[in-house]
Amino acid sequence: MADETTIDSANETPETVDLWVAGTEEAEFQPTTEGDQEIGSAESKERLAEQFGSVVEDDYVFDDEVADDDRMIVNMGPQHPSTHGVLRLQIELEGEIIRRTKPIIGYLHTGMEKTAEQLTFGQGPTNVTRMDYLAPLHCELAYSLAVESLLGIEVPERAAAIRILMTELNRISSHLVALATNGMDIGALSMMLYGFRERESILAFFEKTTGLRMNHNYIRPGGVAADLAPGWKDDVSAILADLPGRLDQYDDLLKENPIWLARTRGVGVISQEEAIAFSITGPILRATGVDWDLRKVFPYSGIEKYEFEVITGENGDVYDRYRVRVLEIVESLKIVEQVMNAMPKGDYRVDDRKVTPPPRARIDESMEALIHHFKLFTEGFKVPPGETYVAVESPRGELGCYLVSDGKANPYRMHTRAPSFYNLQSLPITMADSLMADTVATIASMDPVMGDVDR
Amino acid sequence: MRSGTSGQIGWSGDWEPQMNQVLAGLAEGFEDVTFSQSQGQDIASVPAESWKAFAEAAKKAGFEVCCDVTAVDWMRQRPERFEIVANLLSMRHRIRLRVSTTIGREDPTVESLTPLWPGAGFAEREVYDMFGIIFDGHPDLTRILMPDDWDGHPLRKDFGVGSVPVQFKESHKVD
Numbered sequence: 214m215a216d217e218t219t220i221d222s223a224n225e226t227p228e229t230v231d232l233w234v235a236g237t238e239e240a241e242f243q244p245t246t247e248g249d250q251e252i253g254s255a256e257s258k259e260r261l262a263e264q265f266g267s268v269v270e271d272d273y274v275f276d277d278e279v280a281d282d283d284r285m286i287v288n289m290g291p292q293h294p295s296t297h298g299v300l301r302l303q304i305e306l307e308g309e310i311i312r313r314t315k316p317i318i319g320y321l322h323t324g325m326e327k328t329a330e331q332l333t334f335g336q337g338p339t340n341v342t343r344m345d346y347l348a349p350l351h352c353e354l355a356y357s358l359a360v361e362s363l364l365g366i367e368v369p370e371r372a373a374a375i376r377i378l379m380t381e382l383n384r385i386s387s388h389l390v391a392l393a394t395n396g397m398d399i400g401a402l403s404m405m406l407y408g409f410r411e412r413e414s415i416l417a418f419f420e421k422t423t424g425l426r427m428n429h430n431y432i433r434p435g436g437v438a439a440d441l442a443p444g445w446k447d448d449v450s451a452i453l454a455d456l457p458g459r460l461d462q463y464d465d466l467l468k469e470n471p472i473w474l475a476r477t478r479g480v481g482v483i484s485q486e487e488a489i490a491f492s493i494t495g496p497i498l499r500a501t502g503v504d505w506d507l508r509k510v511f512p513y514s515g516i517e518k519y520e521f522e523v524i525t526g527e528n529g530d531v532y533d534r535y536r537v538r539v540l541e542i543v544e545s546l547k548i549v550e551q552v553m554n555a556m557p558k559g560d561y562r563v564d565d566r567k568v569t570p571p572p573r574a575r576i577d578e579s580m581e582a583l584i585h586h587f588k589l590f591t592e593g594f595k596v597p598p599g600e601t602y603v604a605v606e607s608p609r610g611e612l613g614c615y616l617v618s619d620g621k622a623n624p625y626r627m628h629t630r631a632p633s634f635y636n637l638q639s640l641p642i643t644m645a646d647s648l649m650a651d652t653v654a655t656i657a658s659m660d661p662v663m664g665d666v667d668r
Numbered sequence: 669m670r671s672g673t674s675g676q677i678g679w680s681g682d683w684e685p686q687m688n689q690v691l692a693g694l695a696e697g698f699e700d701v702t703f704s705q706s707q708g709q710d711i712a713s714v715p716a717e718s719w720k721a722f723a724e725a726a727k728k729a730g731f732e733v734c735c736d737v738t739a740v741d742w743m744r745q746r747p748e749r750f751e752i753v754a755n756l757l758s759m760r761h762r763i764r765l766r767v768s769t770t771i772g773r774e775d776p777t778v779e780s781l782t783p784l785w786p787g788a789g790f791a792e793r794e795v796y797d798m799f800g801i802i803f804d805g806h807p808d809l810t811r812i813l814m815p816d817d818w819d820g821h822p823l824r825k826d827f828g829v830g831s832v833p834v835q836f837k838e839s840h841k842v843d
Contacts, residue, residue, distance in 0.1 A: 263786065263807065319813040326798075327822055331829055362707045489732055489759070492787030503759070510762055601707040602755055602766060604735075615753065617740055630736040630755070638790045667813055 264313045264641050284312070287649075291320045295398050295653040298663030302640070302652075309648050314641040318634075321667040329627035333593025334360050337624065339430045341614075344629060345665035346427055347390055350376075350383040351607035352629070353432035358513060359603040359616040360434035363596050366565055370557040372436035373515040378449070378552040379422070379431065380514075380605070381545040385456070386415040387608035388538045388545075391660040392463065395535060398657040399476045401467060411459055418448045435569050436562030449553050456546060460539060467535070477532035481643040481655035484529060491639040495610025495632055496537045497659065501529035507606040514605075519551045531651075531658040538660075567594050593622035602630075609633050609660060633665040690761055694729050698722055711766045719769045720779035723754065727784050731756040731765060734785035737792055739799045742770075743825040749773040750801055754781060754788070771801070780806040798823035 290301035299320035305313035329340050341356045342349040354376055361368065368376075393408025416426045421442045423429040431438045467473045483493070485501045498505055506523040508516045524540040526533030562569045570589045571582035596618040604613035610632030617626040636659050643655050691703060691710065701722060702713045714722045723734075735755040742749055748770035756765045771778055780803035781788040792803045793812040800821035803809055811818065820827050 263789065319811075319815070322813040324822060327829065490786050492733055492735060492785065505759055511764075599706055602709060602736075602764070611735065613736060613755070615736065615738055615755070619745065626740045628736075628738040634790060634794075635787060638787060 261313075264315050265645055289652070291317075296656060297394065297661055298666075300637070300656070300661060300663060300666075302656075304644075304649070304652070306649060309650070311644050311647055311649055311652065314644045316637055316640050318637065318663070318666050321663045323668070325668045326627055326629065329624055331623065333622045334434055334596055334618075334624065335589065335593050337627070338433050339428075341627075341629065342428045342430055343664065344631065344668050345607060345609070345612070345633070345662050347387045347662050348380075348383050348607045348609070348612075349428055350380045350432055351605055351612050353430065354380055354514065355603055355605045355607075355612050355614040355629070356616075356627075357432050357434045358605065359601050359614040360596065362601045362603055363599050363616060363618050364434070364568065364594075365597075366435065366563050366568065368436050368514075368563050369560050370515070371559040372561045372563070374552050374556055375437050375441060375561060376432055376514045377516050377519070378441075378549060378556075379419075379437075381548045381552070382415050382418065382449075382452070384545045384608045385542050385549075386412045386419075388542050389415075391538055391608070391657075392535070395531075395654075395657040395660075396467065398653045399473065401470075401473060404463065404466060407459070407463060407466075411456060414452055414455065418445075418452065421445075421448065435565065436560070440561045441556075446553060449549060453546060453550055453553075457543070460542060463539065474532065476651075476654055477535060477658075478530060479528070480531045480647065480651045481658055482528060482530045483639060483643050487639065487642050488529065491642065492635045493610070493639055495606070495608070495636070496534055496541065497529075497636055497639075498610065499524060500526035500533035500537045502527055507604055507611055511604065513603070516548070518555075519548045521545075521547050531654050534658045534660075595620060595622050596624075604630065607632055609662065609665065610636060629668060631665045631668060633659075633661040633663075634668075637661050637666055690729050690758070690763065691765070694722075694725055697725060709764065709766060711768060714767055714769045716769045716771050716778055719752075719767075720781065720784075722767065723756075723781050723784055726756055726765065726767065730758045730760045732759060733757040734781060734788045734791075735764075737781065737788050737795060739795045739801055739823075741799060741823065741825045746770070747772075750776050750799060752778055752795070752801065776800060777802040777804055779804045780809075782806050797821065800824065 285306045287304045287306055288301070289304060290296040291299040296302070301317040301320065303315040303317065304311055325340055325344060329337055332340055337356050337360070338353040341352040344352050389408045389412040393405045393412070396402070396404025396408065419429060420426050422445065423431040423438065483497065483501060485503055488498050488501045488503070494505070502525050504523040504525045507513070508521075509523055521544040524537050524544060526537050566585055571579070571585055575582040576586050598618055598620040600615070600617040602613055602615045604611045606612070611630060612632055613630030615626075615628040615630065616624055619625040640656070640659065643659070644652060647655070694712070695701060695703060698714070698718060698721075700715050700718065704711050704713065712722070733756070735757045737752070737754045739753065740751040742751060750771050750773070751768055752771065753766060753768045756767060758765070769778060776799070778801065780792055782792060782803070783805060789806070789808070790812065792806050793809060795801050796803060796806075796809050797811045797814050798821055810816070814822065
């Protein structure tokens with residue numbers, strides 16, 4: 214009998230149940246108005262000035278002689294390998310020369326600020342770490358510092374030092390990607406391979422420490438998620454020993470390479486006045502010669518204890534941005550070395566039972582610990598009402614977190630001041646009156662992360 | 669490449685912590701502006717009428733960067749529903765100032781800061797997109813993150829979070 218049933222069931226296809234929830238059918242296709250191949254018809258005068266890149270400094274030369282036929286509008290992106298994600302540009306060309314640019318963003322918008330209002334303060338880092346996915350630890354740090362500022366707690370010295378160690382390593386890895394993609398976009402393909410190879414050693418260290426290569430959720434309100442793994446000093450020492458020599462190799466490859474110089478010198482220039490007017494921060498601002506670095510001016514997490522220089526450029530072109538990033542890696546290595554040698558002993562989380570979940574072993578022993586564990590992971594901790602704005606220097610510039618609490622366990626409002634969002638706004642200025650062939654070099658040197666732009 | 673600069677702006681240039689002088693100078697022309705502190709950060713609460721005038725005075729006083737413009741929807745918690753917040757930064761004096769104003773739900777309109785700081789353009793478009801606040805004088809107040817044909821303003825508190833029902837299909841029948 215048993216044989217028969219198995220034969221029967223083998224011949225029959227398994228019975229399936231279609232659990233279709235009403236109201237989830239796909240909506241009818243409705244074409245949107247996006248995709249117009251016109252960018253001139255309905256723009257205001259001020260808007261045109263912005264697109265022509267002549268808001269702050271009018272260096273636009275308008276040639277009335279050019280017939281309308283000679284102007285062409287080219288749509289670049291959102292699915293273009295050189296737009297670093299899903300950036301879309303509408304570019305008006307006059308022959309080979311770009312006259313007008315209109316960046317169109319929002320293709321990666323996932324409503325993270327709305328999501329943050331649904332998550333508790335403790336769950337928040339899981340959300341913000343996905344914004345700037347090349348510098349996730351900086352996003353977590355800005356958020357955690359904002360929550361701690363509202364809570365009025367101060368993390369132990371070791372936690373602060375671990376945060377600096379991790380964020381500076383993250384800055385190195387992010388700048389390495391910037392160098393790699395910058396090189397690839399301009400044609401130095403080997404730079405791409407080298408950059409990602411070196412980044413891998415840092416990501417391996419991150420994986421060992423946090424459990425993940427990206428989207429770590431490691432820096433949390435009240436400290437960090439886990440202590441550094443045993444043997445971390447050897448890993449960091451290996452990175453410190455390897456990278457300077459590798460950076461010298463990249464300099465051999467690019468620094469005085471005539472092709473590289475021709476493609477980057479004097480390309481995508483932005484002046485100091487324009488950079489400040491357009492709220493540009495980070496390496497792009499420093500490449501124009503302003504030595505503005507939040508790590509020096511508004512130090513956070515004890516970074517004022519470590520010695521490093523602020524690197525500035527002179528011309529604000531693609532080459533200077535590339536040099537600033539290379540030299541910032543060297544400065545970050547200095548910080549990492551100092552943190553490693555002076556890593557304080559102690560706890561890596563704040564000694565506050567209302568914020569820090571109890572260790573696993575305590576839950577079995579203590580009723581109190583069990584209650585705290587349960588409350589912290591279901592309801593979360595309450596944060597006193599107030600508002601705060603905390604900014605850190607991310608690899609792309611000022612990454613700020615504006616946090617409003619109304620006394621509940623969820624933020625009432627969480628807003629991230631995303632550096633890429635503001636840096637991208639200046640694309641029309643940097644690209645006006647340059648060659649179409651330089652577009653990709655300019656975008657790459659801005660180093661936009663679309664997850665950060667659209668959030 | 670060099671480190672440090674001789675320019676006026678930047679951390680290595682000459683500077684004095686002039687918070688009190690700068691704020692006192694700002695307060696002079698505006699009697700209806702209240703200054704307060706939250707977590708050690710300075711906040712200036714400005715009536716909506718003098719929003720742009722105060723911003724202009726702040727720019728003259730040395731706040732050359734508008735870091736950020738954002739909004740908070742207070743729904744029924746406060747008499748005026750929307751709070752507009754601009755984060756100003758003075759590189760010269762190395763201070764920050766948060767300027768905020770409130771506007772009601774009937775006519776959520778404030779003057780745009782774009783003529784003063786072109787960098788506020790994207791930020792104000794985002795606030796318009798997310799909260800439906802009109803910035804008077806903005807050159808191109810269109811949606812920036814949401815699709816052009818989107819209904820509603822997602823970051824308002826009365827805009828539902830929305831959820832996608834999970835579709836269970838082709839699941840094997842369990843006897």
